[in-house]
Amino acid sequence: MTAVPALAEILDTLRVVSLPLATRFRGVTRREAALFAGPEGWAEFSPFLEYAPDEAATWLRAAIDFAWNPQPEPRRDRIRVNATMPAVDAARVPEILARFDGCRTVKIKVAERGQVLADDIARVRAVREQLGPEGRIRVDANAGWNVDEAERALHALSEFDLEYAEQPCASVEELAEIRTRLADWDIPVAADESVRKADDPLAVARAGAADVLVVKAQPLGGARRALDIVERAGLPAVVSSAIDTSVGLAQGAHLAAALPELAHDCGLGTASLLAADVTGEPLSAESGAIPVRRVEPDPALLDRHAAPPERRAWWIERVGACHALLSS
Incomplete structure (x- = not known):
């Protein structure tokens, strides 16, 4: 400790x-x-x-x-990152994707309060058109659906070849249910809030409620605790962020660098969603990746x-x- x-x-x-x-x-x-x-x-x-x-x-x-x-010993010096698409109108998709240099994966926010499924479909379709067939698409509902809503929405979105659906429902029990319902559709389930906001972050793994863990350094108390959770869960992990400055993203990059295996692009490219940062050399995606390094803020910034x-x-x-x- x-x-x-x-x-x-x-x-x-x-x-x-x-x-x-x-x-x-x-x-x-x-x-x-x-x-x-x-x-x-x-x-x-x-x-x-x-x-x-x-x-x-x-x-x-x-x-x-x-x-x-x-920090824990790194196993890699660069981390491939995904682009993050907020719940914007589909017409803005090209503009936002242009901020993420070389990213082959896009995480798309869905289930936004005040929007409807048609908005999500239009946004995901626009991303698929921009990426082409080789790009990877994952959707993140931030626990915004119940099980029936999630089933309906993810069936509608399945035509866009989803890498996984992140936190489609709120509870571990709901995640286990929707994972069962999606089995024939080949849409894996990733758990975020059920890990970082849970009293027991391993409950989702014990319940067989997720295929992937989304881990974040800050909410989990640092890299060592996050690494321990991933090891004990025995599931593939994606390291993500919470719209951090580049200083915060550096901690996430150190966590991702220390994971024994890293099969998925990480959600650590979010400096591209900031209009300003605390350093003149932000940890923004370059050729789809960010370096593993500490960041020294610029006093003037x-x-x-x-x-x-x-x-x-x-x-x-x-x-x-x-x-x-x-x-x-």
């Missing part, structure tokens, strides 16, 4: 940024993140704003681990994108609340 440094050590270098997104994602147009430095370099603490301290504290533990400890004083104060209070939980 990572030792918890004094709160003053974290706050001494803490910078809070607010970065504009290139397109609306998860209902927001800006991404806030807290960054701080430790003996090993810079790390990111950026749980979504609605997360309470008991959940966000795990994200702080991951950031502390990345800033204070050497930290100043340019600094969050307003009231938002910095909010993040300082949040870090303190999470630190108190970790220290206890």
